[in-house]
Amino acid sequence: MQIPLARSVHDNFQVWGGKPSGNFSARSAYKLLQKTTLVPSNNNLQAKNKTFYKKLWNRHIPSKLKIIVWKISWNYIPTFSNLKINRVAVETRCPRCHLNKKDNNHIFW
Template identity: 30%
Template sequence: MDLFNLDDVKEILLIPIRPGMEDTIAWHYDAKGIFTVKSAYQLGVKLRDEALSRDASSSAGPLVQHQTWRSIWNQELPGRVLIFFWRFTHNSLPTKLNIKRKKVDLDTRCPVCWRLDEDGGHIFLRCKAVKQVWRALDCEDLRLSLCECTNAKQVADKILSLPKEKRLLAIILLWDWWTARNKANAGERMASTDDVCFRIRKHHTEFCPQEAPV
């Protein structure tokens, strides 16, 4: 009575008990009652699909969002790049300001330019160093159009709407820049614009061998 309300108590008392049987912990999502990672994964997928189905029937917003996530995973890029872009779209990358929101006391200045606070918009689009990379790859017009977006998902949607070659190049640019940023954040020397662009072109050729050279 101290732990459950009256309605729960009534339901608990209705549970049939077999005399002589010991209590055991059972995972009722498995036919044998045994917990496995596989059964937990299958349950998660089922619950996700049911939630998406309910949301899609109630409003168009979640359906459009689901299409964005599906579009990300359909890109012809390595899994590590897609995981990065998925996190980018969710604004869940550990930028300085995102870490600050977790109540961590730290210097929130960009580890590349050390001038302004680091959020996704700054590190990927507005930092003076990343601007040089966009320009060197003849993507300045795209960068300016992305700067007009108000959140990470809008940026991702705009990138996903681009022609294939430009779309994959933009995703690889963001990924390689994040890698360069992480090295600088760890205290290593910041890569030059030429070095970053070389890696972007190399990965673009490696990941997208059928695409025209940049």
């Protein structure tokens, strides 16, 4: 009931092709993923990320450091920018320099 309707008239079309009936389910999505034979190439961003995280988790460094690097790479650090997105903070500028918005780049670079 909350989904906004299209303003212009258009023909219906099938969205989910993973099941002959056209109905989506988690099971049909899982089965479709199992059938997929795509292997990420070396040029693929997903393959590069997988290699990076594999190297990260295999390093002999403290777990706290591995987790903080993982959080930074996924932008999970509670910076002012992220807190504003979640409506926790109002101001995004750095309280120290008052110039840049306080995000991962400003904090760690």
